[in-house]
Amino acid sequence: MAEQWLMYDVATIAVKAGRGGDGAMSFRREAYVPRGGPDGGNGGRGGDVILVVNPHLNTLAHFQHRRRFEAEDGRNGGGQNKTGRSGKPKYVEVPPGTVVRDAETGRVLGDLTRPGQQLVVARGGRGGRGNAMFATPTNQAPQIAENGEPGERRTLALELKLIADIGIVGLPNAGKSTLLAALTAARPKIADYPFTTLRPNLGVAHLDDERTVVLADIPGLIEGASQGVGLGLEFLRHIERTRVLIHLIDGLSDDPLRDYQTVNREMAAFGHGLSDKPQIVAMTKMDLPDAQAAFELFVGEGKIADARRAAQDASSLHLPAFGSPAPNRPLAVLPISAATGENVRELLNRAVRVLDALPPPAELEPEPALDLSLERDASFEIVREGGGFRVISPMLERKVQMTRWDLDDSVAVFQRMLQSTGIGPELERLGIQPGDTVYIGDYELEWGEG
Ligand SMILES: Nc1nc2c(ncn2[C@@H]2O[C@H](COP(=O)(O)OP(=O)(O)OP(=O)(O)O)[C@@H](O)[C@H]2O)c(=O)[nH]1
Ligand SMILES: [Mg+2]
Structure with missing residues (x-):
């Protein structure tokens, strides 16, 4: 695995699934038969837009150049019962750690973490039915076909959250970036002043058993970080997705114990489980005599124990709760x-x-309230618009586009549906008159005699 830089990243993209192909209206042509049975095939399904995790990506930066993604439309059906070809899906690659939200509602659609993991974010429209599907014993020559269903569209808010096995936390200037550089091939900026690091750096450490672990050097936390002091909230958020913390204390500090407690307090105040993360505590810069002296002082006073000499099991080294030991x-x-x-x-x-x-x-x-098929429900709302009425109903807005307004049988099917969904009766209750305009999506229909 290559060394990588990863940072907190956001992007907004628009996705549009393919429209279904139109159903065909066609009649068999046979010798000596003036008009054969209906043989109009169905339209093909529109392609879905699908997010897929590419483990080699580690930012959302590629969305700066491209923000719109469309899947292919389904092809129209044809005569001789030919079904239209389905539209190809559009795959959009995202890095592991991408949280996907509907930008309008803010709801989580998915959390993509595993390589190859997929999430359908816009479903392709159904193909319109051809007239062959509408033949009945009483209507052997149906003058009807459906247009394809429009594909779903939505705007997505993508948020990349750092995923690191081990996070290095501590006050600014403690030596976190230096430690990352010592353990991995990452080369973060190191300097003798606070807030050198403003975005987490990632590095990959190779273990003796040839495994690797990902370490993140988190920007320094200060008192008030959980109230948003500095870029505190943003910094704290990075820790959420680390699993174990190395809590680094500056050996040159005049009060290491206070430093330790400050960082723990800020993590506790931020919440989100940061206090529950196991910690390994280390004091660094021990090559400097001042740091050695500080360490010996604390050990002598019994405030801290030398972990080299403490019990060997890891559990004695981690303090699950914040505050003092x-x-x-x-x-x-x-x-x-x-x-x-x-x-x-x-x-x-x-x-x-x-x-x-x-x-x-x-x-x-994913939040259960978000069922992508929710939009297929038949709920509606009617509001006054101009001298007429607007029907707001996702289902009807799709149906109106699927109706062939040039074919009487199609129009009749639409009208029956208006009645069966209760929309027609409701319009009448509101006092609609023949000649009034009904707005549905981009369509304007004229209300006829009942
Ligand atoms: N002598 C000595 N100096 C160190 C050691 N670790 C870090 N330093 C120095 O301490 C200073 C701060 O180190 P950084 O690694 O930039 O500290 P940081 O915690 O990443 O700081 P921020 O990014 O500002 O939060 C630099 O001057 C480093 O050279 C160490 O083990 N020994
Ligand atoms: Mg740093």
């Missing part, structure tokens, strides 16, 4: 130096041990 147990801290490499592999191995003990990460559940 258990009352009669000092906080276990591993002294490290990213500069010399002292204990950095040990730190990684301990984090991986904790990682391996965790259950696999959960996906965001």
Whole structure:
């Protein structure tokens, strides 16, 4: 796996599925038969728009150049009962970690994490039926065919959330980026001032057993981050999708314990389960005498324990809850130096041990209220418009486009449907008169005699 840069990323795209092909109106031609039976075939289905996870992508940047995606329309049906060819689906690639929302409602449509995972975001329209489908014993020569159903359209808000196994957190300037650089081939910017890192850097660490883990260097958190101080909220959000934290304390700080508590407090105030994430705590810059002295001081005072000498099991090293360590147990801290490499592999191995003990990460559940077929329901609303009436009904807006207004039988089917859905009776209750205009989508129809 190549080194990658990943950042919090958003994009808005418009998707449009293919329209269904029109059904055909056709009659068999046979020798000596003036007019044979109906043989108009159905239109083909419109193609779907489908998001698919490409594990080699790690940003949404490609959507800056292209924001509209359309699947192919279905082909029209033909005579001799020929069904139109279905439209090809349109695949749109997204990186793992993409949360997909309907931009209008904000509802989650899906959470795409696994390579190859797919999500249909706009369904292709059904093909219109040809007249062969409408033959009945009483009507052997139906003058009717359906147009194809329009494809679904929607605007999607895509949000890329960082997925890293291990997140490195700490105050600004603690040495987080330096640690990432020591453990992986990532080369983040490192400097002796706070807020050098403004977006998370990702790096891939190779373990002894040839596995890899992804580490994220999270921008520094400060007091008030959970209230939005600095870019605090954005920074905290990145931690959501890490599974284990390396909590890094600056060995040059004048109060390491306070630093540790500040970061934990901000994570707790942000919520979203950040406090429940297991932590491995390390104090860095141990190559410097001042840092060594600070570490020895705290160990001497019994405020922190030297994790090298603490019990070997990983559980003694992680403090699931925020705040201070258990009352009669000092906080276990591993002294490290990213500069010399002292204990950095040990730190990684301990984090991986904790990682391996965790259950696999959960996906965001698509919100059940969002059923893509919801729009197929028959609910409607009628409002006054101009001198007439507007019917707002997704179902009817599709049907009006599927109706062949040049064919009497088609128009009759539409009118029967108006009655059976209750829309016709409701219009009459509202006092509609022959000659009044009824607006449905882009169509204007004239109300006839009942
Ligand atoms: N001597 C020594 N210096 C270190 C060590 N780790 C980091 N530093 C120095 O500490 C300073 C800050 O390091 P960074 O890695 O940029 O710190 P950061 O936590 O990423 O800081 P922000 O991105 O601002 O939050 C730099 O000057 C580093 O060279 C270390 O192990 N030993
Ligand atoms: Mg940094």
